Amino acid sequence: MRDATAYVLLEDGARFDGDACAATGPVTGEVVFNTAMSGYQEAVTDPSYAGQLLTFTYPHIGNYGVSAGAMESDRVHVRAAIMRAAVNREDAPSAERGWLDWLEDCGVPAITGVDTRSLVRHIRARGAMRGGVFPADMPAAQARERIEAEPAMTGRDLAREVTPIEAATLGPTGGADGGGGGPRIVAIDTGIKASIVANLRRRGATVELHPCTTSASELLAREPDAYFLANGPGDPAALEYVVDTVRALLGTRPVFGICLGHQLLSRAVGLETFKLPFGHRGANHPVKDLTTGAIEITSQNHGFAVLGPNGERTIDVDEPVRWETDFGAAQLSHINLYDRTVEGLTLLDVPGGTVQYHPEAGPGPHDSLYLFDRFLDQINAAASA
């Protein structure tokens, strides 16, 4: 076995050797893992991964190269990719570039040959933590200093780093009205994934993307048909300025949210969020829709979650339990069958609802796309009412 050329070091001192295979680093951040077996390009371009080093549990990553169509944003957001057996292939039928060449072009450090399973088992046991990818010639003490200098994820506002500088409007690409008669949705862009925007536009919506620092009055002045709270990185508790904005929007128009957006809406109505030990990141999490009883296999990417009605982290019944909130009652709409955490809620007294997971897939299963239909139906119903 060749000598390692790079290594992963965690803040608790655990070390995993490997080989540098794109940019060399050093780089630090929160080390997390994703269990999906495909969709690596979608994952690394998902803005929700800002500030994180992503470990892929599936060993071979890069098998089919990269292509423009798989971008979830305009750039790579993970700080580094940690892999067991990375592949640089550029001649796959849909590939425009090799995966590792592309990461290198993007200046993203990557490491391969790592015993990712041991790394993941470590994180599973001790929780997601800070760490970094370092060239082999960097002494561990120096690497440790760098890790110590990295701020912890809790309390961290990363949305500001990924939100657009100015607003943009994107017209519909399909839908019954195709030509623009569909609803207009104003989104607070805390790092929205391209698949979410595409799913809304495909259903006839016009989507306005606004920086997350936009004031409530500016957003209210847009007089849209609905508001959308996007996914995004970091700790929702660090985004009180967005929460305040959401509070002002609630009740004026239907408000929907996905992932970070779900956490922000929950906080806006007075619920609490907490940090999961190592998050949910993958494409196989079962979620039950408590309205229909149906089980969806979902795409997930979140490190924080919303507490239950009595402050509990898990809900032990398959029932639509209720919270009393600052905006009336909220009802549990979706529950995670893996760890029974909150996966979605519906506001009963003001129009609004959210899910913690990713119905837009990108990457992952399409089981939950119906939520976009449900969302659009509700907007149209509200508009015609």
Added chain:
Amino acid sequence: MPRRDDIHKILILGSGPIVIGQAAEFDYSGVQACKVLKEEGYEIVLVNSNPATIMTDPEFADATYVEPLLPGPVAQVIEKERPDALLPTLGGQTALNLAKALQEDGTLEKYGVELIGANYDAINCAEDRDLFKQTMEAAGLKMPRSGIATNVAQAMGTLKEIGLPAIIRPAFTLGGRGGGIARSEEEFRTIVQRGIDASPIGQVLLDQSVLGWGEFELEVMRDHNDNVVIVCSIENIDPMGVHTGDSVTVAPQQTLTDRLYQQLRDQAITVIRAVGVETGGSNVQFAVNPETEEILVIEMNPRVSRSSALASKATGFPIAKIAARLAVGYSLDEIDNDITGVTPASFEPAIDYVVVKWPRFAFEKFAGVDARLSTHMKSVGEAMAMGRTFKQAFGKALRSRELDVEPSFDGDDTATLLAGLEQPASDRFDVILECFRRGTEVAEIHALTSIDPWYLRELRDFARDPEAPFAGERSFKAVDTCAAEFAARTPYFYSGWERERADEVVRGDRPSVVILGAGPNRIGQGIEFDYCCVHAAMTVRAAGRDAVMVNCNPETVSTDYDTSDRLYFEPLTLEDVLGVCEIEKPEGLIVQFGGQTPLKLAAGLVAAGVPLLGTSVDAIDLAEDRGRFGTLLAELGFQAPPYATALSVAEALVASEQVGFPLLVRPNYVLGGRAMEIVYSRDGLEDYLARHAPAPGVARAEIFLDRFLENAIEVDVDALCDGEDVWVGGIMQHVEEAGIHSGDSACVLPPHSLGPEMLDQIRAHTRGIALGLGVVGLMNAQYAVQDGRLYVIEANPRASRTVPFVSKAIGIPLAKLACRIMLGERIADMDLPANPMAGQHVSVKEAVLPFDRFDGSDAVLGPEMRSTGEVMGVARDFPTAFAKAQAAAGAALPTGGTVFITVTDNDKPAAYAIAQVLHDLGFAIVATRGTAEAIERMGIPVEVLNKIGEGSPHVVDRIEGGHVDLVVNTPTGSGARTDGWEIRRAAVARGIPCLTTLAGGLAAARAIAAARQGDGPAPVISLQELHRSIPEVAR
């Protein structure tokens, strides 16, 4: 919805004998179903004709019927047992077809039996190609352009639309039997006719060829709430054109983008909904054009399958178990994931390793057969390997194959090798690796094979440095369904190689016993050995130790994580097994139950310091070394046929005179038992030696000569020995005379024509040999009885192929007892009956042969084993049991009609006896001239038929015309395409029972007579009833 309370008794159908396309995977699925449904409190009735299965162990069901899987006997079982429901989705195509037949003939309605797991319409929709296509199109999915034909003329019309190459598949057959790919019109006509003949409804589907497209399978599960999950994706490295059972496959899929994979996932879900499988598992196959991303649905199986067994082993998600629970009312979220214990079954496994499945072929057993691969499945078994990377898994899969002869291409130039790749054959990956070693480029191989370059690059790197993937430290990782997201509760491991050792094995304080399995199924080493290994695991657990299983066969019960305390999915090589022993530090190792595979490893393991349980390595050698064994027999005063070993042709000719003719001859340099022949004269021997000269470079060419005992009765014995005491469990008399491989001969327990004195002598001999060898555990001995004298043929100090059959016939589990002996118990303390064969019933074992799978093979029995599986028939008398066994083996004896008899000159006098019985029963008798004269002389009317050379209409025309119901044909010799060869081929193709020995013919005649005399069909008897009826004195 929880468990259904409105049903109480469930009938489960097994899949019958092991045949190509339907193997041990259905024992695995059936066992899982029986276990969980019993756990749920249902009463289980099981029908399966295969005694070598775990599922037919009496404790797995409340009533176990080892009866033919045919509508008649199963209807009898239904009438007797009155089950509330029938679960047909766990016994392969056999069970599904049977359920369909029972629905159509009104049996299910008559007795109020509900089909659960799959309804009639869903079975029909998936199986009727036309209906399936309509259903897919209505659901918005695409299928290859196609047509249906019931005759050749109609097919030629369709060919104009779909074009060549075209794929032909018969409706309602296993594993595509009778189908193929046609590249020319001539080939098209031939395959269409064959397909129509093979299809029980005389229908073939003609498809647009998607040769070279990517082939993918998704394993789908659905519950009655319409929740659907994909358990696993499987990618065939071999593109479309090679049957998936013959393809090297990989899980999960490697080459599809997430976008394309999700489309497959969506379509698979659409398929299971559209077909209407309400609960359970299905397998959906797709063809994907990598360039255009076009997706075509190829087929779906509304049941568990070979692929679902593979998917279960690859992911840890027990599809059959969950399918059984879903069938009785549960939904996916109401079922726990056994592996994690904390999450529900309503999820999709995430795996963090790579799985490679490799088919095992047996072409060397069938001279003259085309070894090229097509849509017609030809492999007889498979091995699965897991690694942290594709290369690790691939390398382990190569090791798991256990080839008798490592492929060598020293004499072939690269151009020839490359040319051979255009038509994939069973050695294609060995050829590809060799070409890469010689410097061939990926692009060139891709152009020839259409294999995705991703795999080809991996193979190229592997070929050039096969050790590189195994650099670093062997680390045992867990299969946990969730890529380490949750802690695994079930200890199921594989080895991967990492920079630093990182094992996940957690051992308690209990001592462990390592049991080595049998590896991939092959001819001569099949499910019987898995049965024994599973029994060993049960016994070790019951003895308060941890049972540790090592095996690499994904079809089996032994590789179910439930079977042992710890399962290591590993190749059965010395290095890999030592890896397991290093971490397990077992109290002992068991090599006696997995056939030759573990036995071959015994000496190396012992040399490395691993303690062996049971028979010692020296005793194994004593039994296997001809010289040492001969000396032992001489010391014991036992007779054996004279034998000699010669090192040259000259020596062989000299030795032949001492040994005496006829001779059974085989060379040591042709492996796998091939080239074994019986020669009757010096000329014959010279001819044989000329045909089987050793290849240049064979280090030590030895020719073994054994006197062949003509017209002897062959006898098989399974016995237990603890070193001081011997107990004979079963004595089986072969129906066919000596000279037919014991694995291919029908046999009877108890013997029907050996007297008590001979049986006592056999017992005494067995006792002497077992003690002389120093057997601790099981021993199988083979004898021949000629002119009242007993000869020892051989002894094997291990579990034999017949152990499960004997155990079921006598109601005493031999393998478990053997394992207890190996763990230290004494026979004297076991309270075993003096005469375990004292029951008032007769058991017949019959072999099932794969001749109908291999065009060009001769359908004749000989000294080489060629059967893939076996069935058992049980009745109060021998003829009835024999008839049941024939029916179960797929060659139900006719009760009237025409029998065609043609036999060798030697056999002509005896042929009369068969003709007499059948004539008295009203059969019309036809024969070729010589045989006809012999029969006519005895005053039996007979019609003379032309031999083929005598011109049409000849015998084969008559058979193909459907005017013959039974064939008795004893072969004149081997090799050439004689009349006999054509006759047997025609009979096999038409599914007409064909008896190639006089003894077999006579047994058949008696069986027909018994059936005609009987009052309706023979009664069905459960094993539980049978075992209860064995007299107390015997127990």
